Amino acid sequence: EVQLLESGGGLVQPGGSLRLSCAASGFTFSSYAMSWVRQVPGKGLEWVSVISANTYSTHYADSVKGRFTISRDNSMNTLFLQMNNLRAEDTAVYYCAKDGWGPDYWGQGTLVTVSS
Amino acid sequence: DVVMTQSPLSLPVTLGQPASISCRSSQGLVYSDGNTFLNWFQQRPGQSPRRLIYKVSNRDSGVPDRFSGSGSGTDFTLKISRVEAEDVGVYYCMQGTHWPPKYTFGQGTRLEIK
Numbered sequence: 759e760v761q762l763l764e765s766g767g768g769l770v771q772p773g774g775s776l777r778l779s780c781a782a783s784g785f786t787f788s789s790y791a792m793s794w795v796r797q798v799p800g801k802g803l804e805w806v807s808v809i810s811a812n813t814y815s816t817h818y819a820d821s822v823k824g825r826f827t828i829s830r831d832n833s834m835n836t837l838f839l840q841m842n843n844l845r846a847e848d849t850a851v852y853y854c855a856k857d858g859w860g861p862d863y864w865g866q867g868t869l870v871t872v873s874s
Numbered sequence: 875d876v877v878m879t880q881s882p883l884s885l886p887v888t889l890g891q892p893a894s895i896s897c898r899s900s901q902g903l904v905y906s907d908g909n910t911f912l913n914w915f916q917q918r919p920g921q922s923p924r925r926l927i928y929k930v931s932n933r934d935s936g937v938p939d940r941f942s943g944s945g946s947g948t949d950f951t952l953k954i955s956r957v958e959a960e961d962v963g964v965y966y967c968m969q970g971t972h973w974p975p976k977y978t979f980g981q982g983t984r985l986e987i988k
Contacts, residue, residue, distance in 0.1 A: 803966055805977040819975050853922060859929055860913045860970040864922040
């Protein structure tokens with residue numbers, strides 16, 4: 759059974775940083791691209807970033823480019839999202855998702871709140 | 875960027891009746907390899923999104939056969955043949971053909987029981 763468990767969310771001040779983690783199990787993690795998708799509470803879904811299976815390729819939404827960095831440790835079956843210079847508009851639930859012709863399996867999400 | 879437009883945004887349905895959600899893209903979604911990367915997701919209240927349909931019409935494992943996807947080019951449809959209480963939630967279409975950005979979602983359609 760595919761399981762994705764995010765952690766690292768919380769309350770941070772504008773301009774601050776957070777590092778999200780996503781622990782994966784139930785599939786061969788190193789064989790799949792992985793994405794982060796976020797959702798402002800009560801609103802729609804916004805893709806944030808994707809990383810290829812071998813870590814060679816990464817892509818970002820324009821809204822986070824230059825501030826967020828996606829990475830992964832295939833030896834630890836873990837996906838990361840380093841978020842710097844956070845803004846109020848980054849407040850959202852962040853989901854990690856396995857990629858199989860688009861996000862197929864999703865974690866339960868971790869809430870990031872950017873507020874002073 | 876490709877824009878995904880869903881309609882209706884709110885869909886009240888009587889139990890046991892059919893339901894249909896439309897998704898229109900601002901550009902055709904056929905990729906250079908011939909695939910059309912159009913997926914549908916269900917998000918029940920308080921839950922994470924769950925993929926129902928991938929590449930227009932392929933049901934994911936465990937998805938009831940009352941859900942079906944169809945369409946081509948720029949116009950796509952998710953149909954529920956007979957709505958059940960557990961189908962309440964928000965439904966999103968998503969394209970993965972044209973990027974960046976890698977994936978683009980529709981605004982969501984909220985299905986409720988009338």
